[in-house]
Amino acid sequence: MAKRQELRMDACPVARALTVVGDQWSLMIVRDAFDGVRRFGVFQKNLGVARNILADRLRKLVENGILDMAPASDGTAYGEYVLTPKGLSLFGVLVTLRQWSEAHLYGAGESHSTMVERDTGTAVPTMRLSRPDGRVLGPADTVVNKLPVLP
Template sequence: MHHDLNRTCPVARALDRIGDRWSLLIVRDAFDGVRRFSDFQRGLGMSRSMLSQRLQALQDAGVLTQQAAADGSRYHDYVLTAQGQALFPLVVALRQWGEGHLFDPSEPRSHLQVISTGQAVAPLLPRDAEGRALTAAETEVIKPDQVPLSGDLTRG
């Protein structure tokens, strides 16, 4: 029932695909260069069966794909697809929110930096077509069954 209410919501649909903690941590690790099942398992500390299930679900969702290992061994590498690579801004946004709200100033934490400059990645912000940063109050969601006022043909 609740699912029907969210069927037109891109946020709900995205969370259905990749919204659990383990899936997002697998995606994070894939961005960090993890490719092998054993390396995901070692880094995440999750059971083999749970990891196998999550990796399969991410493959079914088109986020990860398996390919022959780059080193020519009998193993397979898990790599992000183009759809998986498109999750990078989401991972960065979660990281930046966590940095800003979940750590004491003196608490050690990992940092994301630009390889070529060593500088921190600039804060992600939603922007309008001209590049101006937007707040939530400056936006609205138009549901498929709503007609925006600008498209109201009954006015005249």
């Protein structure tokens, strides 16, 4: 099995993505950032993660261009973490992961948070991979063209 460091240069896009956001804390930090969390202390309180682990994940998310540091919006000396355009582009990933969880990890009638459109309050539609003509694509409709293995 390849070491985590080696996956940063892997030919597989999934493997590369997992080196940046492939642990639970990184995605939970990004989730909270989408919910408006910007301060270290609030991330720590919401997640209940050890400070050293949180500091490490935040540092890695900043190094990888997912989050950026900004001056505090209230004028205090504290810095704030803000999603970059690269981080904002993870929104669909989190929505898809949320919807998969809702469909497969909750029992009938079991309560959980829900995602709704801000303006209307209606449930966000299920994410679907589709062709330009609207036909839904599934695993049988796609193939990954892998690079040849070099000797």
